[in-house]
Amino acid sequence: GAGVSQSPRYKVAKRGQDVALRCDPISGHVSLFWYQQALGQGPEFLTYFQNEAQLDKSGLPSDRFFAERPEGSVSTLKIQRTQQEDSAVYLCASSFLGNEQFFGPGTRLTVL
């Protein structure tokens, strides 16, 4: 497909479970961003990659959150020992060297 894709679209986890969220950026896009969007709020920055290098992870809320992009393409956001406050929509965006960010549809995570 031509756009950013994310999987799964919906994830329900029990408190304490680990989850992994996947992002497939647009082919050739160097930059990849993760955002967290709580209900009724705007997206908040989590982390940023340029190719495989994670250049900024200042928005990750705790050390339970970990992101990787080992080959500079697909990225995975992992959340360990999920908590109820982790419930949100997780958005991925990609761009070509600082131009417009294209967003995926998001993964809605619900932690019970």
Add this chain to the structure above:
Amino acid sequence: GNSVTQMEGPVTLSEEAFLTINCTYTATGYPSLFWYVQYPGEGLQLLLKATKADDKGSNKGFEATYRKETTSFHLEKGSVQVSDSAVYFCARAGGGNKLTFGTGTQLKVEL
């Protein structure tokens, strides 16, 4: 730090009414400014942008002007349609081009 403040919604208008959604940003440097739109059931889409003071971004009848003196980037449209019903987010770029978003304004347009 960087922040963006936009008017709370929901905003309810009749079709063909004039729309303004206010947005102000913190003035650290001269960031690029954006309006994103989220239609029901869809992902965020870039609506328009402006990269420097006095620039006007426009798309689909929507306009916003980068006002350095008032640190504002208000979104306007002269005549809204039912199909414009969506949530609108104002955003500014920061270091590394990461975006800081406002909380979003829901627009409902009725016949």
